[in-house]
Amino acid sequence: MITLTGLKLKNPTILAAGIMGTTGASLVRMANEGAGAVVTKSIGAEPKEGHPNPSMIQLECGFLNAMGLPNPSYDGFLQELEFAKNGSSVPVIASIFGGDADEFLRVAEGLSPAKPDAFELNVSCPHAEGYGAMIGTDPYVVEEITRAVCDSVDVPVWVKLTPNVTDIVAIGEAAERGGADGVVAINTVRAMAIDIATGYPILGNRFGGLSGSAIRPIAVKCVYDLYAALDIPVIGVGGVSGWQDAVEMIMAGASAVQIGSAVSGGVGVFGTIADGIDKYLDENGYTGVEGIIGLAHEVI
Amino acid sequence: MRPINVTITKIVEESPSTRTFFFDKSFDSAKPGQFVMAWIRGVDEIPMTLPYNNAITVQKVGDATSALFDLDVGDSIGIRGPFGNGFTLPQKNENILLIAGGVGSAPLVPLAEYGMRAGSDVTTILGARSADELIFADRFRAAGVLHITTDDGSEGRGGFVTDVLNEIDISEYDRICTCGPEIMMARVFGILHDAGAHGQAEFSLHRYFKCGIGVCGACCMDPHGLRVCKDGPVFNGELLVDSEFGEYKRGGSGVRV
Numbered sequence: 041m042i043t044l045t046g047l048k049l050k051n052p053t054i055l056a057a058g059i060m061g062t063t064g065a066s067l068v069r070m071a072n073e074g075a076g077a078v079v080t081k082s083i084g085a086e087p088k089e090g091h092p093n094p095s096m097i098q099l100e101c102g103f104l105n106a107m108g109l110p111n112p113s114y115d116g117f118l119q120e121l122e123f124a125k126n127g128s129s130v131p132v133i134a135s136i137f138g139g140d141a142d143e144f145l146r147v148a149e150g151l152s153p154a155k156p157d158a159f160e161l162n163v164s165c166p167h168a169e170g171y172g173a174m175i176g177t178d179p180y181v182v183e184e185i186t187r188a189v190c191d192s193v194d195v196p197v198w199v200k201l202t203p204n205v206t207d208i209v210a211i212g213e214a215a216e217r218g219g220a221d222g223v224v225a226i227n228t229v230r231a232m233a234i235d236i237a238t239g240y241p242i243l244g245n246r247f248g249g250l251s252g253s254a255i256r257p258i259a260v261k262c263v264y265d266l267y268a269a270l271d272i273p274v275i276g277v278g279g280v281s282g283w284q285d286a287v288e289m290i291m292a293g294a295s296a297v298q299i300g301s302a303v304s305g306g307v308g309v310f311g312t313i314a315d316g317i318d319k320y321l322d323e324n325g326y327t328g329v330e331g332i333i334g335l336a337h338e339v340i
Numbered sequence: 341m342r343p344i345n346v347t348i349t350k351i352v353e354e355s356p357s358t359r360t361f362f363f364d365k366s367f368d369s370a371k372p373g374q375f376v377m378a379w380i381r382g383v384d385e386i387p388m389t390l391p392y393n394n395a396i397t398v399q400k401v402g403d404a405t406s407a408l409f410d411l412d413v414g415d416s417i418g419i420r421g422p423f424g425n426g427f428t429l430p431q432k433n434e435n436i437l438l439i440a441g442g443v444g445s446a447p448l449v450p451l452a453e454y455g456m457r458a459g460s461d462v463t464t465i466l467g468a469r470s471a472d473e474l475i476f477a478d479r480f481r482a483a484g485v486l487h488i489t490t491d492d493g494s495e496g497r498g499g500f501v502t503d504v505l506n507e508i509d510i511s512e513y514d515r516i517c518t519c520g521p522e523i524m525m526a527r528v529f530g531i532l533h534d535a536g537a538h539g540q541a542e543f544s545l546h547r548y549f550k551c552g553i554g555v556c557g558a559c560c561m562d563p564h565g566l567r568v569c570k571d572g573p574v575f576n577g578e579l580l581v582d583s584e585f586g587e588y589k590r591g592g593s594g595v596r597v
Contacts, residue, residue: 058556059555059556059557060555060556060557060560060565060567061557062556062557062558062560062590062594063557063560063562063565063590063594064562065560065561065562065563065564065565066557066560066565066567067565068565069560069564069565069566070565081557081594087593087595088593089591089592089593090550090592090593092383092384092385093377093379093384093385093386093549093550094343094377094379094385094420095550095551095556096550096551096552096553096555096556097341097342097343097420097551098341098553099342103555105551105556107550107556110550110558110592110593110594111593111594112590112593112594112595112596113593113595116593116594116595116596117594120594233342235342235343235345235381235418237345237416237418238345238381238416240381240382242342242343242379242418244384244385300555301555303554303555304553304554304555
């Protein structure tokens with residue numbers, strides 16, 4: 041059991057936003073598969089179909105996606121969130137997005153009747169016009185949105201950061217100033233793939249974001265830097281598919297890890313990684329995961 | 341995997357609204373009931389089943405399929421796959437019943453032919469709106485026994501596939517495999533469930549796919565969160581009891597429709 045921004049988690053693995061999070065039933069399934077907490081698909085103010093397909097493909101080194109924030113709006117998602125809350129015993133975190141502070145507030149308030157255990161602010165989607173990283177690259181906007189949501193909700197607020205900036209620490213500090221209870225790093229890395237038979241960009245949106253093992257070293261460095269600079273917890277995400285990856289991310293400074301693309305290898309990945317972390321801690325004489333959080337900062 | 345470039349080598353008009361597009365590449369690892377994602381460049385990418393290892397059969401229903409109908413021999417599309425779980429393969433001496441509606445015959449016809457080669461007895465109930473919408477009737481007939489139904493009575497028996505199903509002894513069959521419009525499959529499910537035979541039946545489902553590889557969750561079904569693209573698209577009837585099957589599904593935004 042760990043405590044993360046006031047939430048009790050049975051283990052430090054969390055389902056990442058945008059993966060298996062469109063329906064309440066799939067969130068419950070991921071919880072049953074061993075996730076210590078689950079994050080919903082990012083929800084906005086209006087129903088959105090997202091970008092045309094291909095919206096996600098597997099590459100040699102990871103996964104490339106541009107879903108385009110498809111979601112049924114907070115109104116349409118309420119019943120899914122309620123299903124997830126009623127059906128699972130783990131914290132359910134609502135990922136939300138908006139074009140400005142007012143829109144974030146509207147969505148947060150719209151989902152509040154279903155009592156999410158926390159909110160994760162998506163200011164980092166790399167491929168949605170006017171949303172996500174369009175605002176998440178500006179520390180003043182991030183601080184303003186974070187403050188607005190933190191002032192209006194009475195549950196923890198996490199801010200998910202984009203790595204597509206010169207200095208992720210400046211954005212993390214802005215979130216902390218705004219009152220965030222934790223930051224989540226990183227969202228996908230801007231990327232594209234081209235069909236060499238024709239020259240067509242493969243994604244319907246032409247470009248998108250890279251996830252999977254290719255971005256793990258990038259995530260480890262971002263988490264390492266954020267841990268050094270911030271007082272609030274860092275939740276590490278990016279290319280974690282095995283317990284070794286999770287341990288590495290925690291040693292960089294993550295208090296917990298999120299897992300996304302790795303579900304392609306099997307939805308049992310949460311339980312497998314959680315068990316692997318426990319075994320590692322046991323074998324190395326640690327009484328809990330806190331024994332290795334940020335270890336990479338201490339040993340040198 | 342990245343989409344594989346395939347060139348269209350032949351186009352066969354199966355019915356006024358349905359065409360089969362043959363490629364210059366064959367997906368020989370495909371099992372009947374698996375699907376591929378067919379990318380019409382610049383338009384969309386849609387799931388399709390394979391009636392042959394080197395072809396897809398497409399009904400013109402929307403933007404992507406209309407764009408596909410605009411293509412000619414020599415044009416190319418991208419193919420990812422095969423993905424998902426297909427039908428259980430028939431074994432020697434097994435008695436197999438196939439129930440196909442409209443373009444739902446596409447994944448079942450290679451299953452019928454596999455069954456014939458394996459030495460199983462294959463019976464097919466093939467239904468369509470009218471005679472000219474019957475697809476792959478000759479191939480089903482060559483693979484075993486064929487019952488035809490048409491809504492308007494223009495060929496075979498007038499009525500629905502379920503009219504035939506209601507009259508046959510379901511207990512004679514080791515397995516029942518079905519693909520067609522969900523309303524048809526839901527009625528088939530109802531009959532088999534009443535007979536206690538739904539656990540011997542497999543249903544090929546359609547949902548809105550985005551990633552096609554079991555990651556995004558757009559095609560998850562209630563109440564167990566099963567992914568149609570990865571855990572399916574073929575499901576044993578046991579998994580569909582008290583599910584959303586036949587009741588509702590979700591559109592591109594995730595809203596229930």
